[in-house]
Amino acid sequence: MTARRPCPPAPGPLEDYAARFDDLFFSLAQRRGFREYLTGLLAPRERNKTITCLAGAEPVAGAGTPGVQRLQFFLSESPWEAEQINDRRLELLREQSATAPHEGGVIVIDDSGDRKDGTATANVGRQWLGRLGKTDNGIVTVTTVWTDGRVYYPLHAHPYTPAHHFDRGRSDPAFRTKPQLSAALAARGKKAGFGCRAVVADCAYSVSDTWYLALREAGLAYVVALKPHRGTWxxxxxxxxxxxxxHALTWRDARRPGDWTPVERHFRDGHTETWWAADARLGGYGPDSSCRLVVATTDPARLPPKATWYLATNLPHPDAPHAATGPHPPADLAEIIRLYGLRPWIEQSYKQIKDELGWADFQVRSDRAIRRHQTLVNCAFSFCWDQWFAPPGPLDSTAPDPCPDEGPERGTNRTPPTPTALLAQGIAFGSRMAHPRHHPEPMVAILDGQRPALRTPGPDRRSHHRTPS
Structure with a gap:
């Protein structure tokens, strides 16, 4: 067998991570394209991470340069399988003790809607985009995320294809709703070895009977939010x-709570809050039935809309008759609240990090190219965790202080700071930024030495960047 030609290495610690995928690519061009694409995604953002940006070329005018065309071919035409790359990424997460899944975590179902113009791009249609809070033209991707409140990372993603793309619309056998896609992805995550205590989702998924049935067939428990005014018989x-x-539950005050039980919630910043939870009865819901209705709130008397959850779950009540024989271990009120409390937590950072890595910045039209871009973004996301848990390197006394005391000479600085990415080997463990003096070969410095874009946007153009939702 002919020996493989060596591939130009990726900057810094990215090479060690990228090399673990080399056996899935069967040409030097593919291995090089994989490294170049991840390098561009991980570089500090100066403009939208289109292929010209990833290749370090000028927008529009630089689209025909060899570097841009090489990345375009790698993303759209080169024969490699995105599913194999994603499977390897998940395998690496399972192997690392700090990110390995366990039965105490949850699989969170999420969907990401991004604005896209035109009608020729695959999966584009006029639909609800949560990022914008309105119906508009765009792409919605259903994703699953595994988290235990300490780490979180994407598992699988599947773009939703609107009904008008099918010959028979919603009655076409190939059409799948978002709840159907999400249930299939959750079952796929379990099959891939990412066990969980429950699947967690917001109220958009609680209206689909097929969603409940699919999870039941997959042997998955769920905790899903209900709309407070959705009626039942x-x-x-x-x-x-x-x-x-x-409102039918009894409550007087904190000393005489009636049907309510106090639940202590712990947050990542160290503070705690006392919420109140109770099992309610509604139609077929009840503590002794196969599906429970759990209400959690900060104020049982007023039930404030922004601090009250109405949750449906098939995790049995500890005192239910079927608790010992059911397919899932029983869960008390505190555990139900803990499980659902992990869902809104990812909204505070997961989407923002995806934005920083260029999740919605692709400029390709085919379904295969879109899925490949999303897979590569997820690889960059997982690389950040790989480096976060890496042991710190030796102290570099020559590196500048990342937090100088001096401020601007006068007034405020109108230019936003360059976002910091987890790009250097040996990221310091803890909830703080990594200090550059701990990294003798900072990856950002290496990236700066590679082909820069011929023109980067000034302060007046940076204001047009998409803001995280």
Whole structure:
């Protein structure tokens, strides 16, 4: 067998990570393209991370340069399998003790909607985009994320294809709704070895009966939010909505809570809050049935909309008759609140990091190229965790202080600071930025020495960047 030609190495610690994927590529051009694409995604953002940006070329005018065309071919035409790359990425996460999944975590179902113009791009349609908070033309991708409150990372992603792309619309056999896609992805995550206590989702998924059935067939528990005013069948003298069921619970005050139980919630910044939780009865929901309705709030008397959860779960009540024989271990109120409390947590950083890595910056039209771009972004995301848990390197006394005391000479600095990415080997462990003096060969410095873009946007153009949602 002919020996492989050596590939130009990626900067700094990225080479060690990229080399673990080399056996999945069967040409030097593919291995080089993989390294160049990840390097561009991980570099500090100066403009949208289109292929010209990743290749260090000028927008529009530089689209025909060899470096840009090489990356374009790698993303759109080169014969490599994105699913194999994603499977290897998940394998590396399972092997590392700091990121290995366990049964105490959750699989969070999320969807990411991004604005896209035109109609020729695959999966584009006029649909609800959560990022914008309105219906607009764009692409929605259903994703699954594994988290235990300490680490979080994407598992799988599948773009949703609107019905008008199919010959028979919603009745076409190939059409899949977002709840159907999400249930299939959650089952796939479990099959890939990412066990969890429950699948967690917001109220957008609680209206689909097929979603519940698919999770049940996959043997997955769930904790899903319900819309407070969504009605259900019940006798005339009984509650008909989750909020009515919550109001039917007895409450006087904190010393005489009635049906409510105090639950202590712990947050990452160290502070705690006392919430109140209770099992309510609504139609077929109840503590002794196969599906429970759990209400959690900061104020049982007023049930403030922004601090009250109405949750449906098939995790049995500890005192339920079927608790010992059911497919899932029982869960008390505190555990139900903990599990659902992991879902909104990813909204505070997961989407922002995806934005920084260029999740929605692709300028390709085919479904295969879009999926490949998303897979490569997820690889860059996982590389950051790989370096976060790496042991720190020796102290470099020549590196500048990342937090100088001096401020601007006068007034405020109108130019936003360059975002910092986790690019250097040996990121310091803890909730703080890595100090550059701990890294004798900072990756950012190496990236700066490679082909820069011929023109970068000034302060007046940076204001047009998409803001994280």
């Amino acid at each position: 019940a006798r005339a003298d009984q509650p008909h909505t989750p909020i009515e069921a919550a």
